[in-house]
């Protein structure tokens with residue numbers, strides 16, 4: 001059991017890579033805070049049902065599961081909901097996983113497409129990190145930010161997404177330096193092409209284009225990212241901080 005006695009807060013845990021990380025961590029002994037998207041004016045709609053299903057699976061594995069819903073792009077809501085959660089539980093692992101795309105060629109990109117992606121992927125991860133920083137520092141915790149290969153190599157039509165993920169990598173390295181004296185390790189994972197709802201939305205042509213540049217000639221699975229997150233969050237990585245782990249089938253070296 002690599003994470004026995006730990007509690008992990010995972011953003012965007014209701015599906016995709018986040019869900020896979022939640023299940024892998026619970027299997028290795030961690031209790032899980034399942035974060036799901038909730039809108040301030042309608043918190044009961046949205047993904048609570050999926051989050052509850054995941055929480056039930058985690059409890060069936062003999063772990064504790066807590067639910068925490070907020071829109072990661074809404075700083076006030078992030079602060080308020082995390083404050084409520086901290087009365088109940090003290091996380092010592094944070095996985096900043098929630099993220100979106102809103103692709104468009106730069107010439108056509110609308111201000112709201114730029115701002116929404118930067119706000120959710122980059123600023124939102126920072127708001128959550130800030131809100132959880134005190135407990136993480138008290139517990140010599142660790143942070144894993146889910147960046148992207150696109151933040152390392154860029155991509156046509158993804159200037160906003162690439163900028164947000166490159167920003168996340170810069171944030172990772174700065175926080176790794178800032179929090180090292182408290183023994184908080186901060187690392188990032190840069191996934192390549194992983195099979196989730198995010199990539200299912202791609203056209204066949206875009207898919208083929210990507211497949212052509214993956215030396216291993218196959219897409220990744222959410223479990224591949226979960227395994228990397230598990231390693232970085234465990235004591236096996238106790239001497240690793242400020243690192244960006246590429247999990248991309250060789251797509252970018």
Ligand code: NAP
Pocket residue numbers: 011012013014015016017018036037038046047070071072073097098099100120146147148149190191192193194195196197198199
């Ligand atoms: P996904 O299936 O689309 O899941 C994204 C998660 O983020 C969902 O749970 C989503 O909740 C949540 N989220 C989105 N906007 C939110 C908001 N405003 N507030 C709170 N939560 C929000 O995507 P995924 O493929 O698992 O991606 C997970 C992470 O990996 C992302 O950061 C993504 O950029 C990164 N990544 C993915 C790939 C890939 O190939 N799949 C590659 C590189 C990096 P809702 O369901 O409510 O929208």
